[in-house]
Amino acid sequence: MKLISWNVNGIRAMMGKNFEAQFRAIDADIFCLQETKAQDDQVLEALATLTGYHISTNSAEKKGYSGVCTISKKPPVHDFININIEDHDKEGRVLTSEFDDFYLVNVYVPNSGDGLKRLEYRSEWDKDFANYLEGLKKKKPVIVTGDFNVAHRPIDLARPKENYNKIAGYTQVEIDGMDRFINNGFIDSFRHFYPDKVQYSFWSARFGLRAKNIGWRIDYFLVDQQLENVIKDAFILTDEMGSDHCPIGLIL
Numbered sequence: 001m002k003l004i005s006w007n008v009n010g011i012r013a014m015m016g017k018n019f020e021a022q023f024r025a026i027d028a029d030i031f032c033l034q035e036t037k038a039q040d041d042q043v044l045e046a047l048a049t050l051t052g053y054h055i056s057t058n059s060a061e062k063k064g065y066s067g068v069c070t071i072s073k074k075p076p077v078h079d080f081i082n083i084n085i086e087d088h089d090k091e092g093r094v095l096t097s098e099f100d101d102f103y104l105v106n107v108y109v110p111n112s113g114d115g116l117k118r119l120e121y122r123s124e125w126d127k128d129f130a131n132y133l134e135g136l137k138k139k140k141p142v143i144v145t146g147d148f149n150v151a152h153r154p155i156d157l158a159r160p161k162e163n164y165n166k167i168a169g170y171t172q173v174e175i176d177g178m179d180r181f182i183n184n185g186f187i188d189s190f191r192h193f194y195p196d197k198v199q200y201s202f203w204s205a206r207f208g209l210r211a212k213n214i215g216w217r218i219d220y221f222l223v224d225q226q227l228e229n230v231i232k233d234a235f236i237l238t239d240e241m242g243s244d245h246c247p248i249g250l251i252l
Helices: 011-015 019-026 040-046 119-137 172-183 189-193 225-230
Strands: 002-007 030-034 054-058 068-072 078-081 094-098 103-108 142-147 186-188 219-224 233-236 248-251
Touching: 002 103, 002 142, 002 219, 011 019, 011 040, 030 103, 030 142, 040 054, 054 094, 068 094, 068 103, 094 119, 103 119, 119 142, 119 172, 142 248, 172 186, 186 189, 186 225, 189 219, 189 233, 219 225, 219 248
Parallel strands: 002 030, 103 142
Antiparallel strands: 002 248, 030 068, 054 068, 078 094, 094 103, 142 219, 186 219, 233 248
16 A cells, blocks of 8 residues: 655645646555645645545635645545644644544644744644544554654754754754654654655755755654554655655555
């Protein structure tokens, strides 16, 4: 089974580029999108040509903001949105799909913002989301994927010393949040297979940083330790263009 996750930075803009051809060439069993930047009906309209797939969405109250979408060849047993905390749920960041053998959680974690103005909120979000995942794990194994908006270790960004505790995505608060997920029984699948590999999934659109490969690895597949024996590979599709992120993948 091939799973793909991609922050598309606007699904309608992506469909106007090369997304459908990329989607079909990658040919994943499950495709998770983040930052769709569209309401549910607009996402479904944008993806209308992807016939033969089950498509589920969760959008923010604020139009053109956030949003997640999961596309699968096999319909899930059940889809459900959000984590039942009003302050978080209005931003349309979590979509959980229950399959026979696991829950798949598609997440777009809040960015701590310019000047770290949302860092305190982000800290609370991480704690609440960790508790949500713990509740799911009591029922069946969990895979959680998406844009976590944090580089977990110095190897995961090009300029760790310059950015540490100064910029969103590499503060100790955010690192502690990722530590909490890992310590609660999840495996960072890419690091599981490639502990020393330098590869990024996001590059700021400014200053031509992608061409220079000055990037960040902030997109993850975290896999329940109960599923460790079925993880076969993890990868990052650096050459896929269209967004400021590239797709990441997991093979089960």
